[in-house]
Amino acid sequence: MRYLPSSPSEDQALLATIGVARAEDLLAGIPEGLRLHRALDLPTQCSEQEVTWDFMDLAQRNQRFCAQFLGAGAYDHFVPAAVDALVGRQEWLTAYTPYQPEISQGTLQHIFEYQTQVCDLTGLEVSNASLYDGGTACVEAALMAVRVAKKRKTLLVSRGIHPFYRQILATSFAPHEDLKVVEVALRDGVTDPADLQAKLNGDVAAVLLGYPNFLGCVEDLTALATPIHAAGALVVSVTQEALAFGWLEAPGKVGADFACGEAMSLGNRPSFGGPYLGFIAVKDAFKRELPGRIVGQTKDLDGRTGYVLTLTAREQHIRRDKATSNICSNQGLVALRANIFLQLAGPEGMKGLAEQNAAKAQYLRQRLLELPDMEAVPEQPFFNEFVLRYKGDMAALQAACLEESLLPGLDLGRFYPEYAGCILWCATELHSRRMIESLVETLARVPATV
Amino acid sequence: MFLRQRETLSFDRSVPGKRGMDLPKLDVPAARDTRPAHLKRGGFAALPELSEVEVIRHFTRLSKWNYGLEDGMYPLGSCTMKHNPRVNEKVAALAGFTDSHPMAPDALVQGNLELIYTLQEWLKEITGLPGVTLQPSAGANGEMTGIMLIRAYHLAKGSHRRVILIPDSGHGTNPASAAMAGFEVVELPSRPDGTISFEDVTDPVNGRVRKGLQTLVSELGTEIAGAMITNPNTTGVFEFRFKEISDLLHSVGALVYMDGANMNALVGVARPGDFGVDVMHLNLHKSFSTPHGGGGPGAGPVCCIQAMIPFLPVPVVVRATEKVGEGEVARHSYHWDWNQPQSIGKVHTFYGNFGVLVRALAYCFSHGSDGLREATLRAIVNANYVRARLKHAFALHIESPSLHEVVFSDSNQARHGVHTLDIAKRLIDHGYHPPTIYFPLIVPGALMIEPTESEGKDELDAYCDALLEIAREVEENPDALHQAPTQAPLRRMDETTAARKPVLRWAKA
Numbered sequence: 001m002r003y004l005p006s007s008p009s010e011d012q013a014l015l016a017t018i019g020v021a022r023a024e025d026l027l028a029g030i031p032e033g034l035r036l037h038r039a040l041d042l043p044t045q046c047s048e049q050e051v052t053w054d055f056m057d058l059a060q061r062n063q064r065f066c067a068q069f070l071g072a073g074a075y076d077h078f079v080p081a082a083v084d085a086l087v088g089r090q091e092w093l094t095a096y097t098p099y100q101p102e103i104s105q106g107t108l109q110h111i112f113e114y115q116t117q118v119c120d121l122t123g124l125e126v127s128n129a130s131l132y133d134g135g136t137a138c139v140e141a142a143l144m145a146v147r148v149a150k151k152r153k154t155l156l157v158s159r160g161i162h163p164f165y166r167q168i169l170a171t172s173f174a175p176h177e178d179l180k181v182v183e184v185a186l187r188d189g190v191t192d193p194a195d196l197q198a199k200l201n202g203d204v205a206a207v208l209l210g211y212p213n214f215l216g217c218v219e220d221l222t223a224l225a226t227p228i229h230a231a232g233a234l235v236v237s238v239t240q241e242a243l244a245f246g247w248l249e250a251p252g253k254v255g256a257d258f259a260c261g262e263a264m265s266l267g268n269r270p271s272f273g274g275p276y277l278g279f280i281a282v283k284d285a286f287k288r289e290l291p292g293r294i295v296g297q298t299k300d301l302d303g304r305t306g307y308v309l310t311l312t313a314r315e316q317h318i319r320r321d322k323a324t325s326n327i328c329s330n331q332g333l334v335a336l337r338a339n340i341f342l343q344l345a346g347p348e349g350m351k352g353l354a355e356q357n358a359a360k361a362q363y364l365r366q367r368l369l370e371l372p373d374m375e376a377v378p379e380q381p382f383f384n385e386f387v388l389r390y391k392g393d394m395a396a397l398q399a400a401c402l403e404e405s406l407l408p409g410l411d412l413g414r415f416y417p418e419y420a421g422c423i424l425w426c427a428t429e430l431h432s433r434r435m436i437e438s439l440v441e442t443l444a445r446v447p448a449t450v
Numbered sequence: 451m452f453l454r455q456r457e458t459l460s461f462d463r464s465v466p467g468k469r470g471m472d473l474p475k476l477d478v479p480a481a482r483d484t485r486p487a488h489l490k491r492g493g494f495a496a497l498p499e500l501s502e503v504e505v506i507r508h509f510t511r512l513s514k515w516n517y518g519l520e521d522g523m524y525p526l527g528s529c530t531m532k533h534n535p536r537v538n539e540k541v542a543a544l545a546g547f548t549d550s551h552p553m554a555p556d557a558l559v560q561g562n563l564e565l566i567y568t569l570q571e572w573l574k575e576i577t578g579l580p581g582v583t584l585q586p587s588a589g590a591n592g593e594m595t596g597i598m599l600i601r602a603y604h605l606a607k608g609s610h611r612r613v614i615l616i617p618d619s620g621h622g623t624n625p626a627s628a629a630m631a632g633f634e635v636v637e638l639p640s641r642p643d644g645t646i647s648f649e650d651v652t653d654p655v656n657g658r659v660r661k662g663l664q665t666l667v668s669e670l671g672t673e674i675a676g677a678m679i680t681n682p683n684t685t686g687v688f689e690f691r692f693k694e695i696s697d698l699l700h701s702v703g704a705l706v707y708m709d710g711a712n713m714n715a716l717v718g719v720a721r722p723g724d725f726g727v728d729v730m731h732l733n734l735h736k737s738f739s740t741p742h743g744g745g746g747p748g749a750g751p752v753c754c755i756q757a758m759i760p761f762l763p764v765p766v767v768v769r770a771t772e773k774v775g776e777g778e779v780a781r782h783s784y785h786w787d788w789n790q791p792q793s794i795g796k797v798h799t800f801y802g803n804f805g806v807l808v809r810a811l812a813y814c815f816s817h818g819s820d821g822l823r824e825a826t827l828r829a830i831v832n833a834n835y836v837r838a839r840l841k842h843a844f845a846l847h848i849e850s851p852s853l854h855e856v857v858f859s860d861s862n863q864a865r866h867g868v869h870t871l872d873i874a875k876r877l878i879d880h881g882y883h884p885p886t887i888y889f890p891l892i893v894p895g896a897l898m899i900e901p902t903e904s905e906g907k908d909e910l911d912a913y914c915d916a917l918l919e920i921a922r923e924v925e926e927n928p929d930a931l932h933q934a935p936t937q938a939p940l941r942r943m944d945e946t947t948a949a950r951k952p953v954l955r956w957a958k959a
Contacts, residue, residue, distance in 0.1 A: 106513050273802070
């Protein structure tokens with residue numbers, strides 16, 4: 001086994017020092033009857049070459065596309081080569097959580113920079129070292145909201161939040177029988193102000209709003225925040241496409257008390273759903289309620305600036321069952337990709353990329369609407385995703401696209417029965433005019449509905 | 451190598467007009483501005499303006515301030531810092547995996563689904579448990595999933611149980627996860643040998659009596675939903691009465707959860723499903739070699755008994771086999787099954803940290819059944835070698851036989867006014883990463899060393915020599931140790947001020 005630094009003479013020396021004849025003698029602490037007395041029923045070891053072949057074969061069994069017009073929480077963006085090159089360095093890749101700050105300043109300073117940029121994107125004051133993904137970040141934000149709101153036990157969740165995020169919320173809140181999750185309806189693709197008003201009361205801790213929401217629509221946070229704050233509840237903005245922060249005002253500046261969501265768009269690839277990057281940011285008043293690791297700036301004994309894990313009194317290894325969360329691992333390396341990406345992009349890159357995304361999505365929408373079977377739904381401002389109704393045969397559309405190696409948008413009926421027959425389309429900077437035209441041409445050839 | 455003593459924050463070096471990213475030419479009409487005026491993005495306060503060269507140098511220099519696994523032995527106990535094979539990184543980066551979209555129709559992602567199915571099959575055989583979900587993102591996420599499965603299992607039987615038992619030696623995530631899943635945590639005391647006590651334990655200091663497992667089970671009975679037990683426990687010792695523990699818990703209908711953080715001691719040697727475990731998590735970023743990435747991403751699959759399978763998170767991967775004629779190779783197809791009416795729901799937005807799963811399966815393929823067992827034995831030999839070499843200089847608080855890790859106490863050194871933290875910091879001066887310190891909580895001044903199977907005799911000897919030299923220094927010049935480290939880029943940090951007056955982000959001066 002190539003990974004085991006072992007030779008017969010060295011093995012003998014180790015065993016002799018320990019004072020046993022065979023390695024198996026060291027299993028004495030495991031009662032005989034509880035041991036496995038056969039080999040695992042699995043294939044035997046393989047060379048690196050064989051392993052490589054096996055995985056190339058598996059990877060080839062996934063369909064490749066010229067263009068994916070599918071977003072829905074997982075976005076295809078260009079990843080600068082510097083990102084991959086830098087995260088491959090063993091100092092980033094193989095290090096553990098930075099428990100020993102004197103030899104972990106790289107990771108610690110990176111997280112401090114990452115936290116700073118998340119605050120910048122969201123317009124809020126404190127962030128953490130990252131969470132697992134958009135859905136679990138949503139859960140942490142919601143649990144934090146009911147914690148700070150003390151006696152308030154209801155969480156209002158807009159139907160515009162990603163259906164999978166809502167599903168995780170339901171799973172995580174189910175064990176807490178005193179807490180209630182109530183859905184707020186949509187109207188014309190955005191949270192219905194009348195339904196929101198009707199459901200707001202003194203028991204509501206927070207309201208979760210998509211920004212933009214799952215249907216791609218931009219919610220007017222400012223307008224929605226007014227009644228929510230008047231009812232004494234918190235506004236939590238949930239963003240599943242972090243590149244939107246280059247297009248839309250920071251949620252913290254337009255009424256959000258917490259912002260959370262998914263930042264895989266910043267320097268990561270779709271990767272079949274993970275590993276992704278959950279982010280969270282809050283107003284300063286709530287910093288001691290945040291889940292997970294937080295890095296702070298301090299000095300060493302000689303007065304030199306450095307970074308440490310801090311506010312640890314919130315965490316599981318100190319507080320055990322009274323901790324703000326059970327989280328221990330974060331998404332360190334994925335956050336590093338986002339950090340590098342943001343520093344390469346800078347303010348101009350973020351805005352420029354976001355403008356390109358908006359332009360491509362608008363162009364895609366305009367061209368799709370030229371097709372007789374495509375129909376507008378009530379239009380709201382959108383970023384890089386939008387919904388169109390399709391009067392044709394959805395299966396025929398799918399088949400035609402796949403034939404041209406194009407992955408069409410999401411058939412919404414599965415998640416929103418009221419949008420049956422509608423498709424959620426996405427375009428990013430990766431979609432050239434040629435690809436968009438190719439999609440339109442392909443769809444034009446789909447046989448008309450009988 | 452630390453060539454520079456400082457690398458300032460990139461925000462402080464930002465110069466207006468610099469660009470690190472050029473955008474492609476826009477080949478469609480410019481975007482119309484449809485945003486309400488107040489929702490139009492204003493400025494950025496922090497994002498720096500730097501060239502690509504500067505960004506690359508910044509992150510390269512910063513990286514040199516990190517100790518990594520390829521710098522040398524990194525024996526964090528309970529963390530299993532084993533070699534991260536490079537081929538795993540290479541195959542996980544194949545475009546066929548990284549470009550695949552999680553919402554793509556099943557027929558178009560057959561490679562991914564087969565990979566997930568195959569990894570599940572490996573984990574079933576390794577743990578001896580027939581149910582698996584790969585959805586949890588990390589150990590703690592797996593714990594919470596497992597505890598929710600326990601809750602769902604009891605609820606389906608119409609039973610509302612409120613208590614989870616957890617030994618005082620357990621990881622902090624255990625009680626935190628149980629609390630997040632809505633349970634009340636009751637602590638189980640340990641015996642002097644580090645294992646769970648059946649009998650009540652009287653605290654020698656305050657005379658307080660802590661109820662043992664036997665008492666708790668008879669008093670709480672059907673209130674107990676389950677127990678979360680780390681095995682081998684956090685002192686590296688196998689709970690030798692595990693079968694009795696699980697029989698006792700099963701006798702009142704409670705389930706046994708195993709924290710699999712220490713699975714590196716058991717793979718190929720003993721299977722939790724064979725010794726009474728009902729549900730457990732594995733840390734693929736520990737036992738299965740996926741890199742820690744400075745804190746993540748990890749993966750925390752959960753394995754369970756047959757009776758708990760209906761409650762697993764959705765979707766579950768299903769394999770269908772096409773009927774073939776005699777002598778032909780069977781053809782399989784895979785799909786997600788979302789229709790699981792008793793499922794607890796979802797614990798990850800999509801299907802888990804897929805990229806981590808790819809690496810873990812590559813580890814499995816490389817090792818095979820023979821290599822997995824060999825690695826386990828080797829990890830145990832290495833821990834016992836460290837124990838044998840150091841036990842005369844450092845106190846073994848617990849004498850029970852060690853498996854994959856060994857825990858020392860600082861009691862010999864404390865007599866000279868030197869404590870675990872000082873020893874750890876001096877190790878840094880010797881060019882090594884310290885072990886896990888002050889954990890488990892039941893060992894005073896714990897130094898928990900887990901060398902893993904990846905270390906050869908030379909590296910183990912060098913590490914032990916460093917610790918033995920430190921032990922000599924403690925006797926000869928204890929005060930010098932309070933100054934350690936002196937060879938790192940920074941000296942000890944003021945953590946108190948960091949927590950009292952937190953500075954958690956950069957702001958323009």
